[in-house]
Amino acid sequence: MASVDRTLVADLPMFAGLAPEQVDRMLQEAQSVRYPKGTNVFQQDGEAHSFFILLHGHLRVFKLTPDGQQVVVRFVSPGEVFGVAMAIGRTTYPATATAVVDSIALVWPSAAWPRLVATHPALAVNTLQTVGSRLQDAHTRVVEMSTEQVERRIAHAVLRLVRQSGRKVEAGVEIDFPITRQDIAEMTGATLHTVSRVLSAWESQGLVEGGRQRIVIRQPHKLFLLAEGLPD
Amino acid sequence: MASVDRTLVADLPMFAGLAPEQVDRMLQEAQSVRYPKGTNVFQQDGEAHSFFILLHGHLRVFKLTPDGQQVVVRFVSPGEVFGVAMAIGRTTYPATATAVVDSIALVWPSAAWPRLVATHPALAVNTLQTVGSRLQDAHTRVVEMSTEQVERRIAHAVLRLVRQSGRKVEAGVEIDFPITRQDIAEMTGATLHTVSRVLSAWESQGLVEGGRQRIVIRQPHKLFLLAEGLPD
DNA sequence: CCGTCTGTTTGCCGTGGCGCAACCAAGTGC
DNA sequence: GCACTTGGTTGCGCCACGGCAAACAGACGG
Known part of the structure; x- marks a missing residue:
């Protein structure tokens, strides 16, 4: 497993409030995985085995309705955390994430999440802010679609x-x-x-x-x- | 300030993982406030001075668009946390909350939030789950409105x-x-x-x-x- | 008990945007 | 270089909803 240089990711909001050594230790637990264009990083209703930070590329996250229509939830850009299903209390992913270009992500096993937040409480706080701002985006979208x-x-x-x-x-x-x-x-x-x-x-x-x-x-x-x- | 019986609220998801004494201590910092029907608990764009747990009644949370249209974000029922703007990194409320019937809420000063999560990391975890499930609701709504x-x-x-x-x-x-x-x-x-x-x-x-x-x-x-x- | 206010119902008409269909253009694979 | 696929454009007809307007009914205050 290639280890990832801390300087690439230490400044991300996800790691705010963590000491450099702590970031290092977290990175050692992550794998860096390539997702060629067109491949799925995770699938709607699939078991939420991992969570991610995108290092390179772009992902399209979408939901599939029972009758086969797709609704794009968002596009993921480098530096963003995604697939945090486990953190918000789910056991499956609520949507599918597909690489729209060749992409690379850091991958942690979801099983490690409880231990990681216990060791680094700032993680929960940071994730809360991330999820919170996504909630606001979603509400903005609802307002726009309504009016x-x-x-x-x-x-x-x-x-x-x-x-x-x-x-x-x-x-x-x-x-x-x-x-x-x-x-x-x-x-x-x-x-x-x-x-x-x-x-x-x-x-x-x-x-x-x-x-x-x-x-x-x-x-x-x-x-x-x-x-x-x-x-x- | 009337102190609130722990047994009324200790089972709420918000307090999961906290010891009874910890819940007691948090409750001692809260005020119990009455909101008569029709009054606002907080206002869109107003300073996010407090966060809340609804004890009794029902609230209507809505956003006002620049041209005066209202969009209902949700209705709050007893037992639910609301007004957690500060926790998700905002300094103002993103919407207005109005009592649709006479209501009572526990009120904490937002300023206490950082200290509370530092002392009780479970709070951040629980709030993350709450906000996460609201995010899913919002996405469900987007999908419905789209399709x-x-x-x-x-x-x-x-x-x-x-x-x-x-x-x-x-x-x-x-x-x-x-x-x-x-x-x-x-x-x-x-x-x-x-x-x-x-x-x-x-x-x-x-x-x-x-x-x-x-x-x-x-x-x-x-x-x-x-x-x-x-x-x- | 009556006037007023707020919430609800219903008819009619106009239209934004969807569905369908046909065609076009730029990549892509062989 | 040619067939094929994928994405884009555009015209036409239709219909689900919104907008407008008018009337109504239960609740509330004086």
């Missing part, structure tokens, strides 16, 4: 992706992993068709420019105004 | 209310606090009018019976089938 129409929901979703994974390019800001219109649809409760129409409209206004699994935001501020429903 | 049409969403909302606060009466199961069609609308992302129409339709099928701020479910199983989209 906004599709175009604004899509705008909000795109802006969130920009904040989380925006990369500056010549033309503006690009979302730095492959994402389809279908993905955006599954994030916003819209259909592929509607998302496509909206993005096309934005493109013709010079707001964004698109491509296959690619979105570049040319005028983030304009998009923000649109998301907030303000006149521009 | 189901109104009638099924309303059915799911009503069934959740039944599970949380159902009281057996002669005619069936009644939701044991006053709730309006508008409330249901704000829980499901529908309008008052649509909710009213749906409930009327159910009533004419003998599924439920309604009244002013009152819903009695006469055939919970039928409603469940409807919620799951199964033929009956």
